[in-house]
Amino acid sequence: MPPSKKILLVDDNPLVLEMMAKALSKEGFKCLKAISANAAMLVLKQHTPDVILSDYHMPDIDGFAFRQLLIDEPAYRDIPFMFLTSEADNQVMLAGVNMEAIDYILKDTPVPVIVTKINNFLTAVHEQHQRSVQELSRAASALNLHSVPKALPVVKDFEVDFWHKPFQDYPGGDFIDFIKVSERYTFIVLGDVMGKKWGAWFFSFGYLSYIRAAVRICIAEEDFSTKSILQKINNVIFHDPVVSDVLSSLSLVLIDADTAMVTYSGAGDLPLLHYDCNSKSLSKVQSSGMLLGLMQDGSFDEQTINLNAGDKLFMFTDGLIDYEDADGKKTDYALFESELSPYLSRPFAEFKQSEFISSIIAAHIDDCSLIYIEKT
């Protein structure tokens, strides 16, 4: 994944602002512009740049006072900050760098040098970030903690596959599990703990443990109802102070390989998509259940879907319906449906290679998970 290159330029001179924005845009930067410190603070309410490049000499609030405002605000303090100014006085430069600025660049520096400096900095940050994530992932792996399975289940007359991409390559809040009870019954679990990165990832194990336990208890009691399982999980989570403050969605599907019937219950999850090969139609399968832990009575229901050869079911989390265009981020379930449509009669591997999936990876807005079930 290339480093993200969103930059906030702050300068009271509109010409300098335009010139820098033009030069940086050419190098692949997404530029946000602010004509004053106050304007920059407004931009920051809506955007989080990867780096801020600010002038020193500005009326009202100068560059130092602006830097101090950012340092005083915990949400902005850690955004890397560079001064770009014509002020060449050594004392001023030293004072600037001492304000936790990563660089102090003079305006007469050739533009390609400025661009290279910013690029080098972002690449170094990105590499360090990747190394940290890799180290933590290795630690998690050593503890044998996985929130997505390492292997696909083998189910008679079914193909089950999945695609998963964590948010910015951190392990995140999405979790997937395949619980093969017997040759006949296989449970498919897809959950999304509401959060991102490590916090959500940690809780995803708590949820997975509850879910695995509930499934096993129900099996021991010969209760194969997905609704019963969700009720059991919800009841425990609702009363558990450790996880009750963290909400999770869950889609639970039971495949009965003997009858080719699929049973589904959901908790605050996105509707599944069901492709009927015979009529070549795609329809939503929506459950009534609320997010796990939200209400004591989760209003769960259970639906049975009879799958014929070529029929498919798609289970997915919200990362697949979020996208970003020129106007900002949006949520659009219908867009995912329309992007999936051309691939319905094609192998899942082709959809995984599609432009849409590439764009989702490039946007990396949230954890993304998609489970594919086909009756062969």
Place this chain on the structure above:
Amino acid sequence: MTIIADVHSNAVVANIQPAEANLTVADSFKTELNTLVDEGYKYLVVSFDNVVYVDSSFLGALVSSLKYAISNKAEIVLSGLNKDIQNLFGLIRLDKAFKIYPTTTAALSAL
């Protein structure tokens, strides 16, 4: 400051400030909203007038505050959801957890 509170005689309106209500503001939003519950308000209108996008972290914070409000015998209602957000609430059944009004005025007059 993720929300600006606007106090009415028997209610408080919490105006979400960021256009993008996401992970970076989810915790402060929850803390600020829960503080309003602690201050004794029993009817809280969360206004989404400024919001164009919510992520699941923010929804988690909102729902967590709802649980906190319920346990304190307070009610949280929502107003001003744009079409995308309204659709999302319908898809994941959050429209059953919250009363949703088109405007803050409608939410206040429903009290």
